[in-house]
Amino acid sequence: MSVLQHKNTLDSAAIRAQFPILGEKVHDRPLVFLDSAASAQKPVAVIDAMANTMRTQYANIHRGLHWMSERTTEAYEGVRDLVAAFLNAPSRNEIVFTRNSTEAINLVAHSFGALLKPGQAVVISEMEHHANLVPWQMLRDRAGIELRIAPITDAGDLDLEALQTLLADGKVGLVAVTHMSNVLGTVTPAKAIADMAHAAGAQVLFDGSQSVVHRKTDVQALGADFYTFTGHKLYGPTGIGVLWARKELLDAMPPFMGGGDMISTVTFERSTWANVPHKFEAGTPAIIETIALGAAITWVESIGMDAIAAHEAYLTAYALNRLQDVPGLNIVGQPQDRGGVISFTMADVHPHDIATLLDRNGIAIRAGHHCAEPLMRRLGLTATARASFGLYTVKEEIDVLADTLVRIRDFFV
Template sequence: MTTTPPHTGGFDLAAIRAQFPILSETVHGRPLVFLDSAASAQKPEAVISAMAETMRHQYANIHRGLHWMSERTTEAYENARDLIAGFLNAPSRNEIIFTRNSTEAINLVAHSFGSMLKPGQAVLISEMEHHANLIPWQMLRDRAGIELRVAPITDAGDIDLPALEALLADGKVALVAITHMSNVLGTITPARQIADMAHAAGALVLFDGSQAVVHHRTDVQALGADFYTFTGHKLYGPTGIGVLWARQALLEDMPPFLGGGDMISTVTFEKATWAHVPHKFEAGTPAIVEAIGLGAAVSWVDAIGFEAIAAHEQALTTHALARLAEVPGLVVTGNPACRGGVVSFTMADVHPHDIATLLDRNGIAVRAGHHCAEPLMRRLGLSATARASFGIYTSKDEIDTLADTLVRIRDFFV
C-alpha cells in the first residue's frame, strides 16, 4: 500500500485533493466544499487502503496470538506506535498510549493521575476549553475534592497570561490543562510559555492537541509538555483511535485506568499485577485496524511535510479573513495573536443554524452551534456561531465560494 503522496518538490494541492475520493462527490447537485475539518477530517486513499488491506489480508487479534496472522498484525499495530512516537518526537515509544480519542485520553489522566491528587490541590484550565477538557476535571473535583480554577481569556481570544500566572502563584495547582489550539477561535496558545509558567509554580501541564496537531509540527519535548493528547479522525485518520502521550515516569507512577485483558502481568483471585507501560493503560482488545490507519495517516502527513502544510493553511486563513470581511453584516469571532485554520463567525439577522443549512443547499459543509464549548460562548456573549475550518485539501477557490454564497444568503434575509 502507498502512503507517500504522488508528488515531489513543493505543495501540489491538486495532487493532494486527488487522493481524497470523497472530494469528487456532489451535494444537492453541487460540488462538495468541505469546510468542517475541525469536527472530523476526510480520509486519503492511503488510510482507506491501509485499513482495508489489513482486514483483507492479515487481520487477527494482537499480542496474545502465536500464529502468523497475529504476529503480523501485532507488528503493524506496534509499528503505528513507533510512527506516532516519531511524529510527536516522544523520547520513548512506551510513552504512546492508544485511546479512543482525545476525550478518553483526558479522562484517563483525570482518573489515573487525578486519583493521586489530594483535597486542597487544584487543576487549572482556561475559558476556551472544549467540554472534553472541562467535564473530566469537574468530575474529578466532585469526586476528589480538588479545586478547579479557570484562567480567563482576553476579548481578542488569547489566554490572559498574567491572570494565569496569578492563579498559579499559591503553589496549589497540580496540573494545568490547556488547549493547544481552540476549536472555536482558532487561537494557537503559547504552549511553551504556559509550560514554563506551570513548571515554575510546581505544576505539570497537559495540552489538548486535538486541533493543533493537524496544522503544524508538534514536538512534545520542545513544548515542555508532561501530557499531550490528540485524536485520529481530525488528522486524516479513522474514528475510534486517539493518543495520550505522557512522560514515562508519570505513567509508571499512575494506576491503571481500565481493568481487563492485556493490561495485566499476573492474575490470581486475590490480586493482579500490571503490565509495563504502555500496555498497562490499554485494557482489552484495542482498535487494531484503526491504529494501523492512524499510523498510515501520520506517514502520509509526514511525507508532505508540516512546513508546507502550515504555509498552505496560513495562506488559506489569511485569505478567508480577507474575504469574509467583505460580507455585509458578518463578524468574525475573536482576533487572536496566532490563529490556525478555524474561523467562527456570526451574521446580522441570520441565525448560525440557518447559515449552515443554506450553505449546505449549495454544497458547502460548515459547522454551526456552540462547538462543545458552551462556557466559551457565554464568555463571548454568543449562543452559537457558524464555523468554517480548513484542511490540507482546502483551496482558495472553495473559500471564495463560501464568501460569495454568504453574500447571497445575506441578501436573501435583508
Template sequence: MDDLMAPVRVDLSARRGDFPILSEKVHGRDLVFLDSAASAQKPLPVIDAMADAMRHQYANIHRGLHWMSERTTDAYEAVRSQVAALLNAPSQDEIVFTHNSTEAINLVAHSFGALLKPGQAVVISEMEHHANLVPWQMLRDRAGIELRIAPITDAGDLDFDGLARVLSDGQVGLVAITHMSNVLGTVVDARRVADMAHAAGARVLFDGSQSIVHRAIDVVALDADFFVFTGHKLYGPSGVGVLWGRMALLDAMPPFMGGGDMISSVSFEQATWARVPHKFEAGTPAILEVIGLGAAISYVESIGYDAIARHEADLVAHALRRLPEVPGLEIVGAPVERGGVISFTMADVHPHDIATLLDRSGVAVRAGHHCAEPLMRRLGLTATARASFALYTTRAEIDVLVDSLTRIRTLFV
C-alpha cells in the same frame, strides 16, 4: 521588500485526488467541505491500509502465537513507534493508544488525578472544549480537587497575567490547556504555559486535537508532561487517539480500566499490572484504526508539516480578507496566531440557518456551540458558524463560501 518577506504560497490542490469523497456532489453541487476541524476526510492510503489489513492479515494482537496474530501485532506496534517519532517522544513506551482525545483526557483525570491531594487545583482555560472541562469537573466532585479557570482576552488569546494569578499560590497540581482552540483557532504559546506551570510546581497537559493537524509537535521542545490527540482529525479513522505522558508519571499512575492485556498476572485474590503502556490499554484495542492512524501519519509526513502550515496560513489570510466583504458578517476573535479555524456570525441570521442554507450550495460548515458552551458565554454568544480548513482546502472553495454567504444575506434584508 514586503513582497520578499511574504510567506511562500503552497498549493496542495493536486492532493485533492487522494480524497475520493471530495468528488461527491451535494444537492447537485460540488462538495465544499469546510468542517475538517470536526473530522477530516480520509485519503486513499488510509482507506487502503485498513482494507488491506482486513483482507490479508487481521487477527487479535499480543496474545496469539500464530503467524497472522504476530503479523498484525507487528503492524500495530510499528504505529506506536511511528507516533513516538511524530511527537519526538523519548520512548515509544510512553505512547498509550486510546479511542480519542476525550478518553485520553479522562484517563489522565482518573489516573493522574488519583495522585492529587484534596485541596490541590487543576487549571483550565475559558476556551476549552468540553472534553477538557467535564473530566476535571468530575474529578473535582469525586476527589475534592479545586477547578480554576484561566481567562482569555477579548481577542481570544490566553491571558497570561490571568494564568499567573491562578498559579500564584503554589497549590495547582496540573494545568490542562488546549494547544489550539477549536472555536477561535487560537494557537496557544504552549512552551510559555509549560514554563509557568512548572515554575509553580504543576504538571501540564496539552490538548493537541486541533494543533497536530496544522503543525509539527515536539513534546520535548514544548516541555509538556502530557499531550493528547485524536486520529480522525489527522486524516485517520475515528475510534483511535493517543496519550503521550512522561514515563515517570505513567509509571506512578494507577490503571484507568481493568481487564485483559493490562495485567501481568491475575488470581482470585489480586491482580498485578503490565508495564506501561499496556497497563493503560485494557481489552482488545482498535487494531484496524491504529493501522489506519499509521497510514495517516505517513501521508501527512509525505507532504510535510512546513508545506501544510504554509498552505493553511495562505487560506486563513485569504479567508480573513474575503469574509468581511459579506454584509453583516463578523469574525469572532482576533488572536495573535490563528490556525485554520474561523468562527463567524451574521447579523439577523442564526448560525444554524447559515449552515443549513450553505448546505444547499454544497458547502459544509459547522454551526452551534462547538462543544465549548462556557466559551460562547464568555464571548456573549449562543452559537457561531465555523469554517475550518485542511490540506485539501482551496482558495476557490473559500470564494464559494463567501459568494454563498452573500446570497444568504440577501434573504434576510
C-alpha cells in the same frame, strides 16, 4: 506524482485527487468541505490501510502465536514508533493508544487525578472543549480538587498574567489547556504556559486535537507532561486517539480500566499490572484503526508538516480577508496566532440558518456551540458558524463560501 510543487507550495490538485469523497456532489453541487475541525476526510492511503488489514492480515494481537497474529502485532506496534517520532517523544513506551482525545483526557483525570490531594487545584481555560472541562469537574466532585478557570482576553488569547496569578499559591497540580481552540483558532503559547506551570510546581497537559493537524508538534520542545490528540482529525479513522505522557508519570499513575492485556498476573486475590504503556490499554484495542492511523501519519509526513502549515496559514489569511467583505458578517476573535479555524456570526441570520443554506449550495460548515458552551457565554453568544480548513482546502472554495454568504445575507435583508 509528487504532492509538492516548486517553491514548497502544495500541489492541491494532486492532494485532492487522493480524497475520493471530494468528487462527490451535495444537492447537485460540488462538495465544498469546510468542516475539517470536526472530522477530516480520509485519503486513499488510509482507506486502503484499513481494507488491506481486514483483507490480508487481520488477527487479534499480542497473545496469538500464529503467523497472522504476529504480523498484525508487528504492524500495530509499529504505529507506536511512528507516533513517538511524529511527536518527538523520548520513548515509544510513552505512547498510549486510546479511542480519542476525550478518552485520553479522562484517563489522565482518573489516573493522574488519583495522585492529587484534596486542596490541590487543576487549572483550565475559558476556551476549552467540553472534553477538557467535564472530566475535571468530575474529578473535582469526586476527590475535592479545586477547579480554577484561566480567563481569555477579548481578542481570544489566553490571559497569561491571570494564569500566573492562579498559579501563585503553589496549590496547582495540573494546568490542562488547549493547544489550539476549536472555536477561535487560537494557538496558545504552549512553551510559555509549560514554563509557568513548572515554575509553580504543576504538570501541564495540552489538548492537541486541533493543533497536531496543522503544525509540527514536538512534545519535548513544548515542555509538555501530557499531550493528547485524536486520529480522525489527522486524516485517520475514528475510534483511535493518543495520549503521550512522561514515563515517570505513567509509571506512578494507577490503571484507568481493568481487563485483558493490562495485567502482568491475575489471581482471585489480586492482580499486578503490565508495564507502560500496556498498563493503560485494557482489552482488544482498535487494531485496524491504529494501523490506519499509522498510514495517515506516514501520508501527512510525506507532504511535510511545514508545507501543510504554510498552506493553511495562507488559506486562513485569505479567508479572513474575503469574509471581511461580507456585509453584516462578524469574525469572532482576533487572536495573535490563529490556526485554520474561523468562527463568525451574521447580523439577522442565525448560525443554524447559515449552515443550512450553505449546505443547499454544497458547502459543509459547522454551526452551534462547538462543544464549548462556557466559551460561548464568555463571548456573549449562543452559537456561531464555523469554517475550518484542511490540507485539501483551496482558496476557490473560500471564494464560493464568501460569495454564497453574500447571497444569504441579501436574502435576509
